[in-house]
Amino acid sequence: MKKLINDVDTVVADALRGMEAALSDRLRFDHENKVILRKDAPKQGKVGLVSGGGSGHEPMHGGFVGLGMLDAACAGEVFTSPVPDQMMAATAAVDGGAGVLHIVKNYTGDVMNFDMAAEMVAEAEGVRVESIVTNDDVAVQDSLYTAGRRGVGVTVLLEKIVGAAAEQGRDLDALLELAKKVNGGGRSMGVALTSCTVPSAGEPTFSLEEDEMELGIGIHGEPGRERVKLGSAREVAGMLVEAILADLDFTGSPVIAFVNGLGATPLLEQYLMYGEIARILEGNGITIARNLVGSYMTSLDMAGLSVTLLQADDDIVKLWDAPVNTPGLRWGC
Amino acid sequence: MKKLINDVDTVVADALRGMEAALSDRLRFDHENKVILRKDAPKQGKVGLVSGGGSGHEPMHGGFVGLGMLDAACAGEVFTSPVPDQMMAATAAVDGGAGVLHIVKNYTGDVMNFDMAAEMVAEAEGVRVESIVTNDDVAVQDSLYTAGRRGVGVTVLLEKIVGAAAEQGRDLDALLELAKKVNGGGRSMGVALTSCTVPSAGEPTFSLEEDEMELGIGIHGEPGRERVKLGSAREVAGMLVEAILADLDFTGSPVIAFVNGLGATPLLEQYLMYGEIARILEGNGITIARNLVGSYMTSLDMAGLSVTLLQADDDIVKLWDAPVNTPGLRWGC
Amino acid sequence: MSTLDAQLMANWMADLHGVIDVNAKMLTDLDRQIGDADHGSNMARGMKAVAALDAGNFDSAAAYLKKVGMTLVSTVGGAAGPLYGTFLLRFASALPADGELTANQFAVALSAGIDGVKARGKAEEGDKTLVDTLEPALRAFEEAASGGSDLADSLSAAASAAAEGRDATIPLIARKGRASYLGDRSRDHQDPGATSMAMVIESAARTLS
Amino acid sequence: MSTLDAQLMANWMADLHGVIDVNAKMLTDLDRQIGDADHGSNMARGMKAVAALDAGNFDSAAAYLKKVGMTLVSTVGGAAGPLYGTFLLRFASALPADGELTANQFAVALSAGIDGVKARGKAEEGDKTLVDTLEPALRAFEEAASGGSDLADSLSAAASAAAEGRDATIPLIARKGRASYLGDRSRDHQDPGATSMAMVIESAARTLS
Ligand SMILES: Nc1ncnc2c1ncn2[C@@H]1O[C@H](COP(=O)(O)OP(=O)(O)O)[C@@H](O)[C@H]1O
Ligand SMILES: Nc1ncnc2c1ncn2[C@@H]1O[C@H](COP(=O)(O)OP(=O)(O)O)[C@@H](O)[C@H]1O
Ligand SMILES: [Mg+2]
Numbered sequence A, B: 001m002k003k004l005i006n007d008v009d010t011v012v013a014d015a016l017r018g019m020e021a022a023l024s025d026r027l028r029f030d031h032e033n034k035v036i037l038r039k040d041a042p043k044q045g046k047v048g049l050v051s052g053g054g055s056g057h058e059p060m061h062g063g064f065v066g067l068g069m070l071d072a073a074c075a076g077e078v079f080t081s082p083v084p085d086q087m088m089a090a091t092a093a094v095d096g097g098a099g100v101l102h103i104v105k106n107y108t109g110d111v112m113n114f115d116m117a118a119e120m121v122a123e124a125e126g127v128r129v130e131s132i133v134t135n136d137d138v139a140v141q142d143s144l145y146t147a148g149r150r151g152v153g154v155t156v157l158l159e160k161i162v163g164a165a166a167e168q169g170r171d172l173d174a175l176l177e178l179a180k181k182v183n184g185g186g187r188s189m190g191v192a193l194t195s196c197t198v199p200s201a202g203e204p205t206f207s208l209e210e211d212e213m214e215l216g217i218g219i220h221g222e223p224g225r226e227r228v229k230l231g232s233a234r235e236v237a238g239m240l241v242e243a244i245l246a247d248l249d250f251t252g253s254p255v256i257a258f259v260n261g262l263g264a265t266p267l268l269e270q271y272l273m274y275g276e277i278a279r280i281l282e283g284n285g286i287t288i289a290r291n292l293v294g295s296y297m298t299s300l301d302m303a304g305l306s307v308t309l310l311q312a313d314d315d316i317v318k319l320w321d322a323p324v325n326t327p328g329l330r331w332g333c
Numbered sequence C, D: 001m002s003t004l005d006a007q008l009m010a011n012w013m014a015d016l017h018g019v020i021d022v023n024a025k026m027l028t029d030l031d032r033q034i035g036d037a038d039h040g041s042n043m044a045r046g047m048k049a050v051a052a053l054d055a056g057n058f059d060s061a062a063a064y065l066k067k068v069g070m071t072l073v074s075t076v077g078g079a080a081g082p083l084y085g086t087f088l089l090r091f092a093s094a095l096p097a098d099g100e101l102t103a104n105q106f107a108v109a110l111s112a113g114i115d116g117v118k119a120r121g122k123a124e125e126g127d128k129t130l131v132d133t134l135e136p137a138l139r140a141f142e143e144a145a146s147g148g149s150d151l152a153d154s155l156s157a158a159a160s161a162a163a164e165g166r167d168a169t170i171p172l173i174a175r176k177g178r179a180s181y182l183g184d185r186s187r188d189h190q191d192p193g194a195t196s197m198a199m200v201i202e203s204a205a206r207t208l209s
C-alpha cells in the first residue's frame, strides 16, 4: 500500500488538521468530534444542514460545508459511518432554532447511526431533526431482499440544491419535501476499473483482471452488478446511461447531468466520458439543463466514474445556480 | 492499460468534444487547432494570455481559460508539446491589439514550438508576442549541462496572478515583468508513488517497488533526483520542503503555498500533507499568506504530489484574491 | 458461581478484547470479500476503547455494560457500532442490580439484547448477519438452562450453537447490510458480523462462570 | 543518377515512413527509459501526415521538402517536431531548383539542415541528441565525396557513420532535452532522437541514388 499518511489510525484526524490549516478562514473544526462546521454556524432562523459519512470520499462531505450547502459534516473513519456522538455534536452546533435536516446516504451503518443520533439529540436538546436518506444507485435492486439502493451522486446535488433553499430561508418541512423530490428524481450508476485501498486494510479491496471492470460499483468498493469486459468509453457510457434510463424516465423535464470521477480517473477521461454521455442523452430526447464534471464524490484511489441524472424543474435549476461557497464547489460569490 | 477512452489516437480530440459539451456556455473551441478559448475573446485593449502544453495535466491548461486567467490554451497530444500552428491560431484569436503573452513551461519541446510560433505569428500577423518560460522545479539542476529546471506548479499560480493583472488592464511590458517576478520567486518539488500510463504507450512509464518513491518526479513521468524508500507523510513533506528551501530563501515575505495532487492521490492525503507542510514552514519562520490544495496540475493517473512555494508581496496577494472564473479555479464571481 | 458485578463483566470484555485484536485482520478479510474491509478494524477500535474503561468506577455489572454499549456506539461506527452498542445496552438493562449471575438471568439479558439488535437492524435469522449467531445461541442456552444446566454449561451450549450459526451463514445469500448488494455473489462467504458475534458468546462462556 | 525532383524526395519519405512505422514502438521504448515514452508515436504521427502529401502537387524537390518540413512542424510536436521540421526546411532551402542531385549538393543541403537543428536546439555533438547522428554522418559524407565518391557511395558512408554516431550515444550523459534531467542516470541508454535520425540517413542511402 502506497499512501502519503503517517499512521493508518490517525489518517482522518491528521487530514482534518491539514484541512483546518488550509481552510480556517472559512471553516471551524471540532477535532474531538471530527466535525467540520461553517465558521458562522449556527445561523439564527436558518435550518441547519448536517451530513456526514465515512471518510475517503473527499471533497464529500467536509468540502461541501459553507454558504449555500452544508452547515456541518461529520467525518467517520475511512469508509465507516461516523458515530452518533459526532452527529449529535454537529446537530447541536448548527441548530439556529429552525430545526436541522440530516442528509444521510443509504447504508445500513449510516442510517442506524444517524437514527440513534436523531433520537438522542431530540431527547437531550429538544432540537427538531428530520432526515432524508438518499438512495439513487440503480446498480442495487431496491427490494425486500437487500438493504435498498445505496446513496451516491444524488447526495452531492441534493446538498447543493437543498443548501441553497435553506439559505433562502425555507423551513424544515419545505426542505424535507424538496429533498424528497430531489432524491426521488435522481438516479446514478458507477463503474470501477481498479480497486481502492483502505489504509487500515493495507491492500486493495478487490482485484480485477487487466481487461475487466466492475459495473455498478459502490463508493466503498462494494461489488456491483457484474464483472464485465472493459469496453470503449462509448460502450461504457452506454451501459451506465442505459441502466439509469431503464430505472426512471428522464424525458419529462430537463436534467442535471453529473459525471463524477471516483479518484484516480483523470479529468481528461471524465470530460471524454461526459461527451459520450451527453450524446447518448441527446439521442434519447433528454435535455441537459446543467452539468457538473469532476471528482466530487470519490472512493479513495479508485479508477472509475459514476453518472448521475437528476430531473430538474425550474425551482431546482434556480437553486442549482444560486451562489455557493465551499472548498469543493463554488460559484456566484 | 485501463482507461475510459475510445482510441489512443483520438483521446485529446474526444476529450475536447466532451469539454465543449460541458462548458460551451463559457468557452469556445477551435477543434481543428485544438485550442480552447474564452467565449468573449479577443478582448479589445486587453493583453491576451496564451498557454498550452501536452495534454494529461488537466485542469491545466484548458481548465484555466476564463475571466481572470488565460484567454486561450493549446492542447497538445498527451505529454507532447502542441505545435506552432496551434499557438499561432490561439495567439491570433486572442489578440485585442495590446499584444499577447505566451506562458510556456520550460521543456525543450514546448520552448521550441512556442518560439517558432512567436516568430511566425509576429511575421504573419504583426502581433507583438512576449514569452515567459516558467522553470520552478528544484528537482533538476539548473546548469549548462541540463535543459534547465522544468516548469511545474508555479505555472498555475502565474496564470492566475498574471491573468488577474491582465484583466485589470496592465500592459504587456508590465505583465512580462510581473510574470518574471512570479517565476523568479517560486519553487516546486514533487514526488511520485506510482507511475502514470500514457495512452499511446499502453504501459506505465516507469515502475517502482512497493516500498519506493521517486523524489523529484517530473509531470510527464520524467525521473527525478533519486529513488528512495517510501516515508511517512511527515518525512515526505520534510524532503519536499527541504529541497525547496535549500534552493531559495522564503523567510523574506509571506508565501502562497500550493499542494498539488498529481492525479491518483486522494484529497484526504493532500490535506494531510498540507498540514505537515504548513507545520514545517511555520517551524522555519515562513508565513503562509494564501494556500491552494487540490489536483490542479496532474500527470494522468500518477499517485503523488508536488509542493510549490511562491514569494507573495502585497501586489501578488491582491491579484491572487481577484475574481477568477474558469472551470478549474473560481472565486469572487 | 459468579458474582454479578462490574469486574465479572470487565473480565468478559478483557478476554473479548484480546480475541478481537488477534482476529481483527481475519474479520477485515471476511469483510473485504462481501463488504468494505473494515469490520476487524471497527471492532478493534471499539474494544480498545472498552478496555480503557476502569471497572472500579462502576457500581454494578449493568452500569459497566451500559457504558460499554455507549462506548461501542461512540467508537465503532458503521453498522456494527449501533448493533453491538444496542445489544449491550439492552443486555445491561435487563440485568438485575446484584447477587449471583444465574443462567436464567443471563437468558433474559441475552434475549433482550437480541430484541434490541433486531429492532435496530430489522434483520431476521437467515439474513446472513450477526443475528444468525445470536438466535441459535439463545435457543441452545435456553434449552440447556431449562433442562437444568447451570450457567457454565448453558454458556458452553450457547457457544457451540453460536459457532454453528456463524458457519451456517456461509451458504446464505445476504439480505441485510452491505453484503446484500452482492445478491447471489454473497453466497459461499462467512459473514463477518456473525463471526465476531460468535467470539462474543465464546468469550462469555470462557469468562462468566 | 538521380533526377532532383519532388518524386525522388517522396521516395525517400515513403521509405522512411515505412521504417518509422515498423520501429515506432522501439523508439517509444527508448524514450520511456530516458524521456517520456512518446518519440515513436510522435514520429509516426508526423510521417503519416507526410505520406499523405502528393508529390505531384510540387514542382521541385525543394518545394516538396519544405512542405514536408512544415508538415512535421505542424504534426509532430514535442522536441522532435521543431527539430525535424527545421532540419528539412533548411535542407530544402539549400537544394538547387532542378537538375541531377550531386554529392556536393547533398553535402551542402545536409550541412544547412544541421546548422538549422543546432540553431534551434542549441545542442552540440556529445550532448546525446540527434546531432550525434548528424555530425558524424556529414563528416563521413564530405570525406567520401571529397575523395571522389559519388552520391551513392557517399550516402552509404554517411549511413554507416550515422549508425555509429547513434550507437555512440549509449555511454553519453545527456545535456539537452528531457533526458538531461536524468543526469548520470541517462548513461547506458541509446538516444531515441539519434536513433530515428539514423533511420533518416539510412533511408536516404537506400532511396536517393
Ligand atoms: N441490518 C443488520 N442487522 C444485523 N446485522 C447487520 C445488519 N447490517 C449489517 N449487519 C452486520 O454488520 C456486519 C458488518 O459490520 P461492519 O463491517 O463493521 O459495518 P459496515 O458494513 O458499515 O462496514 C455484517 O457482517 C453483519 O453481520
Ligand atoms: N536541444 C536539443 N537539440 C537536439 N536534439 C534534441 C534536443 N532536445 C531533444 N532532442 C532530441 O529529441 C529527442 C526526443 O524527441 P521527442 O521524444 O519526440 O520529444 P520530447 O522530448 O518533447 O518528448 C531526443 O531523443 C533528442 O535526440
Ligand atoms: Mg464500513
Ligand SMILES: [Mg+2]
Residues within 6 Å of the ligand: B079, B080, B081, B109, D036, D038, D078, D079
Ligand atoms: Mg514528449
Ligand SMILES: [Mg+2]
Residues within 6 Å of the ligand: C031, C035, C036, C037, C038, C039, C078, C178
Ligand atoms: Mg464493513
Ligand SMILES: [Mg+2]
Residues within 6 Å of the ligand: D031, D035, D036, D037, D038, D039, D078, D178
Ligand atoms: Mg519524448
